[in-house]
Amino acid sequence: MDPRTIQEVVKKTENSQVTMRHIEGVPLLGSTCDAWDSIYGFKARGDDILIATFPKAGTTWMQEIVDLILLEGDVEKSRRAPSFIKVPFLELIPLKPMPSGVELAQTMKSPRVLKTHLPINLLPPSFWEKNVKAVYVARNAKDCMVSYYYFQKISKSLPDPGTWENYFSTFLSGDVPWGSWFDHVIGWGKAMDKHQILFIFYEDMIEDPMREIRKVMKFLGKDLSEEVLENIKYHTSFQAMKENPMTNFSLHPNVDQTISLFMRKGTVGDWRNHFSVAQNIIFDEEYKKKMEGSGLNFRTEL
Numbered sequence: 001m002d003p004r005t006i007q008e009v010v011k012k013t014e015n016s017q018v019t020m021r022h023i024e025g026v027p028l029l030g031s032t033c034d035a036w037d038s039i040y041g042f043k044a045r046g047d048d049i050l051i052a053t054f055p056k057a058g059t060t061w062m063q064e065i066v067d068l069i070l071l072e073g074d075v076e077k078s079r080r081a082p083s084f085i086k087v088p089f090l091e092l093i094p095l096k097p098m099p100s101g102v103e104l105a106q107t108m109k110s111p112r113v114l115k116t117h118l119p120i121n122l123l124p125p126s127f128w129e130k131n132v133k134a135v136y137v138a139r140n141a142k143d144c145m146v147s148y149y150y151f152q153k154i155s156k157s158l159p160d161p162g163t164w165e166n167y168f169s170t171f172l173s174g175d176v177p178w179g180s181w182f183d184h185v186i187g188w189g190k191a192m193d194k195h196q197i198l199f200i201f202y203e204d205m206i207e208d209p210m211r212e213i214r215k216v217m218k219f220l221g222k223d224l225s226e227e228v229l230e231n232i233k234y235h236t237s238f239q240a241m242k243e244n245p246m247t248n249f250s251l252h253p254n255v256d257q258t259i260s261l262f263m264r265k266g267t268v269g270d271w272r273n274h275f276s277v278a279q280n281i282i283f284d285e286e287y288k289k290k291m292e293g294s295g296l297n298f299r300t301e302l
């Protein structure tokens with residue numbers, strides 16, 4: 001990316017105010033709400049591949065895996081641009097001169113890989129009209145909460161998370177950008193019956209990345225050699241992505257990594273270092289109520 005573009009956005013961001021509003025009861029960034037008609041009216045193509053997640057569930061990791069599968073393991077080509085440019089973020093409206101997700105997607109050749117954090121009920125209908133394949137990555141809520149807390153501290157596009165104590169309640173009540181983790185995973189989980197959705201757990205990716213990469217490969221209709229798959233696994237490991245400027249967000253104008261890194265820990269169970277005993281009890285009670293009958297089994301440790 002042109003360094004002048006980055007500087008321009010950094011300056012504007014410093015003076016901008018983050019606002020949140022609602023679309024159908026879901027809290028979203030004000031800029032997304034302002035542009036809602038163009039986002040909801042987005043024209044998907046039949047060969048698009050959608051990566052859908054609740055924030056911090058492993059989106060960037062899956063983006064790299066999908067990109068490398070499509071490129072049949074060509075690492076050089078995968079470094080053609082930062083992950084947030086090569087995979088347009090559908091509902092994101094960054095400050096000018098950065099293009100919006102929709103604008104970026106419209107200029108791209110097929111097959112496009114697209115990112116969204118939208119809950120299923122807000123997804124532009126053209127995705128299902130065109131029978132687009134979607135990979136949904138789900139991560140347990142406790143680790144998502146911790147990861148999101150740190151990300152809200154470093155992202156200038158998101159509201160400040162406040163104290164951990166306050167954030168715990170805010171997250172649990174679903175008052176964070178993109179709303180309730182519970183509604184998100186349950187909604188996308190149910191949609192598996194009707195649409196081409198591959199549901200992948202972050203915890204499974206940590207446990208056995210090769211197994212999960214193979215699932216994605218098959219879903220995308222590819223057949224790659226063991227050697228290529230090993231290479232993809234290596235280049236999408238936490239360490240490799242942490243060192244790669246194209247994936248570690250060091251080139252992102254709205255993320256200040258002096259407080260915390262984007263590639264922060266990449267583990268299962270970091271919530272134990274943040275949840276108090278009381279918070280854990282409150283969380284588990286709420287979780288039981290909300291997730292009963294969902295058929296989804298999340299692991300909070302391996």
Ligand SMILES: Nc1ncnc2c1ncn2[C@@H]1O[C@H](COP(=O)(O)OS(=O)(=O)O)[C@@H](OP(=O)(O)O)[C@H]1O
Nearest residue numbers: 055056057058059060061147237238263264265266
């Ligand atoms: N390769 C790999 N292996 C393991 N973990 C990884 C990997 N890549 C990203 N991550 C971790 O994913 C978290 C960021 O999530 P997202 O990419 O979904 O963020 S975002 O919502 O798109 O901003 C964030 O989690 P935390 O470390 O727990 O904060 C990243 O470290």
